[in-house]
Amino acid sequence: MNQDTYIKLIYKELQGALSSEDALVLQNWLAESEEHQQLKESIKAAYNLLDDFEPPFEIDAKADYRKLRQQMQVPPATPQAKAKTVSLFSRRRVWSIAASVLFIVAAAWLYQYLQAPALEMMVAETQAGEIKQIELADRSQVWLNENSRLEYPKQFGGAERAVALKGEAFFEVIPNAQQPFRIATEQATVEVLGTAFNVRAIAAEALTSVAVESGKVRFSAKAIEKAVILKKAESASLSHDKLEMVKIKTTDSNASAWKTKQLSFKSRPLGEVLQMMEQHFGVQIELRNSALRDCLFSMPRQELDLEQLGQNLVILYEIEWEKTGEKSYLIRGGRCE
Amino acid sequence: MNPNQEEDRQLLQRISAGEEPAFQMLFEKYYRYLCIASYKICGDEHKAKDMVQEVFLDLWKKRNTLNIHTSVQAFIKKAVIFKSIDYIRAQRLQFEDIPEEKETFGGAQEKLELAELKQLIHDTAARLPERCRVVFFMSRFEKMSHKEIAHHLNISPKTVENQITKALKILRNTIQPFLSDDLIKLLFFILYVGGSGFYLDFVLNPLATI
Numbered sequence: 001m002n003q004d005t006y007i008k009l010i011y012k013e014l015q016g017a018l019s020s021e022d023a024l025v026l027q028n029w030l031a032e033s034e035e036h037q038q039l040k041e042s043i044k045a046a047y048n049l050l051d052d053f054e055p056p057f058e059i060d061a062k063a064d065y066r067k068l069r070q071q072m073q074v075p076p077a078t079p080q081a082k083a084k085t086v087s088l089f090s091r092r093r094v095w096s097i098a099a100s101v102l103f104i105v106a107a108a109w110l111y112q113y114l115q116a117p118a119l120e121m122m123v124a125e126t127q128a129g130e131i132k133q134i135e136l137a138d139r140s141q142v143w144l145n146e147n148s149r150l151e152y153p154k155q156f157g158g159a160e161r162a163v164a165l166k167g168e169a170f171f172e173v174i175p176n177a178q179q180p181f182r183i184a185t186e187q188a189t190v191e192v193l194g195t196a197f198n199v200r201a202i203a204a205e206a207l208t209s210v211a212v213e214s215g216k217v218r219f220s221a222k223a224i225e226k227a228v229i230l231k232k233a234e235s236a237s238l239s240h241d242k243l244e245m246v247k248i249k250t251t252d253s254n255a256s257a258w259k260t261k262q263l264s265f266k267s268r269p270l271g272e273v274l275q276m277m278e279q280h281f282g283v284q285i286e287l288r289n290s291a292l293r294d295c296l297f298s299m300p301r302q303e304l305d306l307e308q309l310g311q312n313l314v315i316l317y318e319i320e321w322e323k324t325g326e327k328s329y330l331i332r333g334g335r336c337e
Numbered sequence: 338m339n340p341n342q343e344e345d346r347q348l349l350q351r352i353s354a355g356e357e358p359a360f361q362m363l364f365e366k367y368y369r370y371l372c373i374a375s376y377k378i379c380g381d382e383h384k385a386k387d388m389v390q391e392v393f394l395d396l397w398k399k400r401n402t403l404n405i406h407t408s409v410q411a412f413i414k415k416a417v418i419f420k421s422i423d424y425i426r427a428q429r430l431q432f433e434d435i436p437e438e439k440e441t442f443g444g445a446q447e448k449l450e451l452a453e454l455k456q457l458i459h460d461t462a463a464r465l466p467e468r469c470r471v472v473f474f475m476s477r478f479e480k481m482s483h484k485e486i487a488h489h490l491n492i493s494p495k496t497v498e499n500q501i502t503k504a505l506k507i508l509r510n511t512i513q514p515f516l517s518d519d520l521i522k523l524l525f526f527i528l529y530v531g532g533s534g535f536y537l538d539f540v541l542n543p544l545a546t547i
Contacts (some may be wrong), residue, residue: 049459
């Protein structure tokens with residue numbers, strides 16, 4: 001705890017705002033031990049290395065100007081329609097590689113259609129703790145989570161690409177408007193318009209959920225007249241008992257975390273964060289101090305192992321993070337505001 | 338006024354007259370710089386780009402009534418920064434007032450090249466818990482005082498201090514396993530003396546005549 005005082009002084013020095021009395025205090029503390037000097041050196045290094053900080057993404061000024069220009073020319077009456085057109089257009093650009101596959105697929109499909117062969121069905125199944133990646137005939141990729149089953153044809157023929165899913169899978173579908181991709185689960189149908197998304201249809205949960213990473217899907221219930229179109233960062237759940245479909249906009253849906261191995265949280269109550277951690281890492285986390293349950297936590301999307309996440313929580317909430325068993329942890333003390 | 342400001346001033350005059358090519362030039366000149374500035378505060382690539390574009394759009398819409406007396410660059414940047422801060426406030430991130438405990442990061446004791454170390458620190462900084470990142474970046478990059486940050490984000494200066502300290506600790510924990518004495522000396526000379534090999538040669542070989 002003492003350390004904090006000196007870290008503040010070190011920072012002040014780096015900002016050039018250290019008074020002479022404080023400078024003396026800092027000097028004395030540094031003289032006390034090698035460790036203190038090392039602490040200062042590492043903070044100084046981290047601080048200075050940030051000098052020309054650059055964001056982890058590309059910036060294309062010319063392209064973005066073209067986008068902006070559209071808004072300058074268009075009269076205020078129809079900004080929505082224009083935006084939609086633009087986004088579809090640019091999505092086609094992004095999928096240029098997939099588009100070339102699209103032509104191959106379309107050609108192959110046309111051939112299949114004309115031939116009208118009987119569909120030979122394949123089955124992929126996973127056991128507990130197993131994840132399988134499957135490539136479909138049209139080069140679409142499916143990651144099957146544990147205890148799941150996917151039925152799919154060896155070759156896609158006919159007016160659509162149809163597969164059946166029990167359990168959970170993450171799909172990356174090659175776009176093909178001529179031959180829509182359809183996933184049948186027990187209670188729902190997911191129709192795909194070229195995209196990446198997660199489908200969760202585990203019978204025991206009495207819930208079917210779809211979370212979209214990119215692109216668009218049409219999620220419809222079989223038993224009732226309910227359907228919803230989902231875009232990027234949107235997800236929806238169909239409850240089997242109440243036959244209700246609920247749509248949520250969530251940029252921190254960790255629905256695909258089992259596949260991407262990345263977690264993100266946006267102002268989530270800590271209670272929920274811990275639940276997600278338990279699920280994701282397959283551990284039990286006991287939270288002694290229930291007051292912490294409502295602390296809001298935010299963290300950008302990244303891959304972290306459990307220990308790193310635990311240590312971050314220790315720093316943020318002054319908790320004690322203890323490993324109490326092979327797969328169990330205990331959180332004691334701490335507070336949020 | 339320096340030549341750059343003079344150039345901007347001329348662009349602005351042409352923009353006021355409705356010349357779109359001048360507007361495009363201004364946009365392409367500062368877009369990257371402003372997106373980076375916005376990103377440092379809001380931490381979201383798309384949001385940052387959107388907000389910068391909104392500021393420019395606003396500038397274009399109001400081109401007839403623009404009245405910028407100081408540096409155009411500073412004016413636009415300020416607009417972007419405040420917009421980013423407003424966005425962050427709207428996110429209603431929760432801020433706490435707590436110091437903390439020990440760190441037990443066991444990184445592998447490999448040696449890292451300077452470039453790799455830099456990348457590591459940049460990545461860690463970009464991924465700091467949101468509250469820490471916002472406050473720390475406002476202080477470190479925008480050079481805002483604790484008082485200013487406290488005012489903008491509606492928190493106490495003490496919280497500002499604590500968030501900065503936390504950020505420094507997390508960054509320090511990341512970098513510490515990889516810092517060797519040589520690396521520290523290297524960093525010192527590159528960052529303080531000047532980033533050219535010339536100085537490096539001098540340091541490493543003091544007998545060389547320059």
